[in-house]
Amino acid sequence: MGVPEGAGLAATARQMVADGKGILAADESGGTIARRFAEIGVESTEPARRGYRAALFSAAGLSEHVSGVILYEETLRQKMDDGTPIPQHLAACGIVPGIKVDKGLVAMTADSKEQVTEGLDGLGKRLEEYRGLGARFAKWRAVFTIGPGTPSLPCIHDNAWLLARYARICQDSGIVPIVEPEVLMDGEHPLQRSAEATRTVLPAVFAELRYQGVDLTGMVLKPNMVTPGAKVFGSASVAEVAAATVEVLRACVPAAVPGIAFLSGGQSEQQATDNLAAIAALGPHPWWITFSFGRALQASALRAWAGRAENAPQAQRALLERASANSGVLRAAIATR
Ligand code: 13P
Secondary structure, three states: OOOOOOOOHHHHHHHHHOOOOEEEEEOOOHHHHHHHHHHOOOOOOHHHHHHHHHHHHOOOOHHHOEEEEEEOHHHHOOEOOOOOEHHHHHHHOOOEEEEEOOOOEEEOOOOOOOEEEOOOOOHHHHHHHHHHOOOOEEEEEEEEOOEOOEOOHHHHHHHHHHHHHHHHHHHHOOOEEEEEEEEOOOOOOOHHHHHHHHHHHHHHHHHHHHHOOOOHHHOEEOOOOOOOOHHHHHHOOHHHHHHHHHHHHHHHOOOOOOEEEEOOOOOOHHHHHHHHHHHHHOOOOOOEEEEEEOHHHHHHHHHHHOOOHHHHHHHHHHHHHHHHHHHHHHHHHHHOO
16 A cells, blocks of 8 residues: 555654565665676666666565665656656555655765765755655665764764754655664774764754654654674674664654664675564564665675666565565564564
8 A cells, every 4th residue: 555645744654664564775876886786797877777776676575575665866767667657666566665865975074084964955845856756755864983082972963963954854845754873883893882872873863853843753763773893793692782772772762753764784684684683572662663774685686686687586586585584573573562
């Protein structure tokens, strides 16, 4: 079932996160998709990007596991093989189309390793157009780096303000904002550093959301899981990651937020699923728990596709395998309540 025309923000947000369905992040920017394609030896051309994404969105039964897809602006305007506009195809399948609206990261200052996210200029006008093209939700990603003295207070403050301003503009345009403050996994820090950084970032984001009058019932939070740094990822067990993640989120995320949709952040497909399962199993939680994975849903599918249209069925099978594994662990947790 698609979102009825004019459905409220809270109804759309709930549909995006409820019942064990998650969100496919297929909104890689031009630079990012070019890097992913280069890894499989494929040149990033407009027809190649369209072909790959149209193949994924044609997977039969995707909507049993996936409630929404985050698109890149280019994809919002592209068509399926039969000429149907991609957002209309998704909506007809019962999948809510969304759009990445941030314009990427820039250095905070000339000598800083930290970054802030750009893209507020003209956002209201852009959202009006995206809504006309079928988008019902948006995404804005802020990143926070763990290092000596970071994430710094100015970085946290600026990114929190930007996320909240974006979220308010979305809601004023009838669009559900996905608010994504990502504490990056890059580095060799222990689990505890990620817990501390996430515990500092999230309250700052929620304070700004409140100052700017954002309706918490009409948004989705997309945070990192609390993990050790990528270089020492194995230094904490799945149980420790789940316990730390749940502890931080319970301390920081108001129950009015309908759902938390985790990013995968560089975890392997299986690691992300295992951690998601363990987090969900610690419920019941005050919010729906789900996934909004990019790499952890697409890595196998991208390799299976390998730039060839005739490999679409294998790519679709790989995507469905990951999507059903993730929705499966969520449904298993829901069923035990
Ligand atoms: P990953 O799951 O690959 O981190 O991507 C999710 C996403 O949308 C990042 O903005």
